[in-house]
Amino acid sequence: MIEQLSFATGHYSRSWEISSAHLPADEFEFLQVCTWCRSPSGYFECFELSSNNAVGCKLYSTPWLKNIAAGGSYCSAEEVTARLHADHVPPVLLRLLLLAGEADTRLLIFDPDATQLSELPMFVED
Template identity: 35%
Template sequence: MAQSPNPFNIATSDHPMTHPCCSPAFEIASAHLPEEDWADLQALAESADTALLHFECFTLPDSDAIGFKIFSTPWTDQHLGQCWGYDLSTLQALQAAEGFSEETIRVLTLAAQATVRFLVIDPNSNVLKGLPLFDC
């Protein structure tokens, strides 16, 4: 089965980076996660220990949004192996063990593979074309 292009890469292709220290930020709709995952994520953002998960998650005051500051991008086997000594599946297993859902991990992985630095997931945001939607 052919893999679809990464929607985060498609969205950034019209905006070439002019400086190697710049990374994109995205705000996407919470509808890109199943409703149960979104509810669980809101609790995890305040309680999860993300020190070894290659991101920090946080809530935004006066908003229902959840933000992620993503580290060690791009999340590829080669890059993670060079930096941390393990591959992407090991990182994803660590994230799952901390309670993050498969869909949340998938969205974070796609963003990290496109070198997104900040990802905000907000119920009031727009959808990202090419990223699956769930009924919320």
């Protein structure tokens, strides 16, 4: 998934835009509350794109790597996961943030009008 989003097009970007349908409604609401509170966690902060109800996340200290060589200057995915758990980040959002962080993404936008990715689960309201 990371390879597809990062390099399949031949262009590398540090921004992802994915459908907000990849988040359960309560987890998208968690992001919205984060934008209103203006209180960043240790590894990301949120902002609102009010024109279409999208929410963006700015990720810090990426890439978040699973295996870090001694002396590396990157953040470990375990360290980030522990902090996100401590900040009560919901599980689906946590997984998507970790994927984005591993791909060295800086901006992740959850947009209701964005393309849905078949490799990610969908959460649609009844």
